[in-house]
Amino acid sequence: AAIRAVRPELPLAVDANQGWSRAHFDAMIPVLQQLGVGMLEQPFAIGADACLEHIDCPIPLAADESFQDLGDLPAVARRYDIVNLKLDKCGGLTRALDLAAHVRDAGLSVMVGCMAGTSLAIAPAFLLGQLCDHVDLDGPIFLARDREAGVAYTDGLLHCKPQIWGHAGTLASPL
Structure with a gap:
């Protein structure tokens, strides 16, 4: 509510991190609706x-931990609207690109x-982000110190510095 009061125009998502009971979910949905939350993870x-x-x-609703691999997709497709792919969890960029295609086909x-x-770690996820509907690549923000040539x-844009890619161009993607 405090964020919404200050920035009413921004998209807002909530990640419950597997922490809600059904009663809490039922109580929170009207509150999240009132606040204009656009996604619940x-x-x-x-x-x-x-x-x-x-x-x-x-x-x-976005699945995160509930989607581990393709075997989870039928159940996830019945329960969720969005699948959150994390390169750390799914086996890297090549596997994430394959999974993204299957998720979209579903x-x-x-x-x-x-x-x-x-x-x-964010650089390859940045590439996948070009194909995604939602991008949440804020990992380096939480570090006391990032790499010298960091993003x-x-x-509202994520910029990959030229040193990350080994050339002089700059790329940008919406957060």
Whole structure:
């Protein structure tokens, strides 16, 4: 509510990190709606999210921990609207590109996220981000010190400095 009061125009997402009970979920959905939250990520623990198959949630739901590999996709497609792919969890950029295609073929939106990590970990995720509907690549922000040639965050864009790519050009992607 404090963020929304200061920046009412910004997209806002909530990551419950598998921490909600069904009662808490039911209580929070109207609050999140009132605040204009545009996405709720992983409200229930893996295995406890089957109830989502019977809920018509007005806020798009994103699977994170519930999607580990293609075998999870049928259940995830019945429960969620978005799949968050993290290169750290899925096996790297090549595997993430393959998974993104399968997720999209299943009719779901694709998101790229990250763990806390340096700009070197964000660079390949930045490439995947060009194909995604949602991008959350803020890992270096939480570090006391990043790599010398790190990414930069300016005006809602993620900028990969030329040193990351080994050439003089600069690339930018929406956060």
